[in-house]
Amino acid sequence: xxxxxxxxxxxxxxxxxxxxxxxxxxxxxxxxxxxxxxxxxxxxxxxxxxxxxxxxxxxxxxxxxxxxxxxxxxxxxxxxxxxxxxxxxxxxxxxxxxxxxxxxxxxxxxxxxxxxxxxxxxxxxxxxxxxxxx
Numbered sequence: 601x602x603x604x605x606x607x608x609x610x611x612x613x614x615x616x617x618x619x620x621x622x623x624x625x626x627x628x629x630x631x632x633x634x635x636x637x638x639x640x641x642x643x644x645x646x647x648x649x650x651x652x653x654x655x656x657x658x659x660x661x662x663x664x665x666x667x668x669x670x671x672x673x674x675x676x677x678x679x680x681x682x683x684x685x686x687x688x689x690x691x692x693x694x695x696x697x698x699x700x701x702x703x704x705x706x707x708x709x710x711x712x713x714x715x716x717x718x719x720x721x722x723x724x725x726x727x728x729x730x731x732x733x734x
Contacts, residue, residue: 636679637722641667641697644687652691659711660684660695666711670718680722690733705733 641664645656661684668682688696694708704727709717713731720728 635681637702638681638683638700639667639697639722640683640685640688640700642686642688642691642695643684644691646691654687654691655695658695663695663709663711663714666714667718670714671722674718674723676718676722693733696733699727702727706731707733 641660642655643660643664644654646652646654648657664682664684671677671680671682688698688705690696690705690707695710696705696707697709698705699721704721706717706728709731713728717728717731720726
């Protein structure tokens with residue numbers, strides 16, 4: 601049996617990608633995927649009435665879903681990873697997201713902004729200036 605390391609979990613779950621091939625060479629990826637962009641969308645949910653509010657109560661779960669759908673619609677799923685995250689910090693500025701590796705932070709993002717963010721930033725590689733947090 602191959603020795604386990606930090607990137608070689610022994611989950612044994614059939615649904616998990618590591619269980620698709622049980623050979624030592626094919627069981628685990630040799631390296632992490634090289635995403636062109638990795639987008640983190642805050643989906644933190646604070647209790648109702650919290651003074652800072654939260655991205656979750658402002659609609660970030662729906663925005664996350666729409667962003668994933670738009671990435672798939674543009675056939676970017678092999679180069680762009682979209683992930684929900686815990687609190688990113690600037691909650692008072694509206695729904696917050698950050699795009700890596702460039703480290704572009706966006707605030708006040710709405711569902712209406714998703715098409716522009718995908719086309720301008722994820723396809724064309726240019727940040728959407730009006731949404732960038734300074």
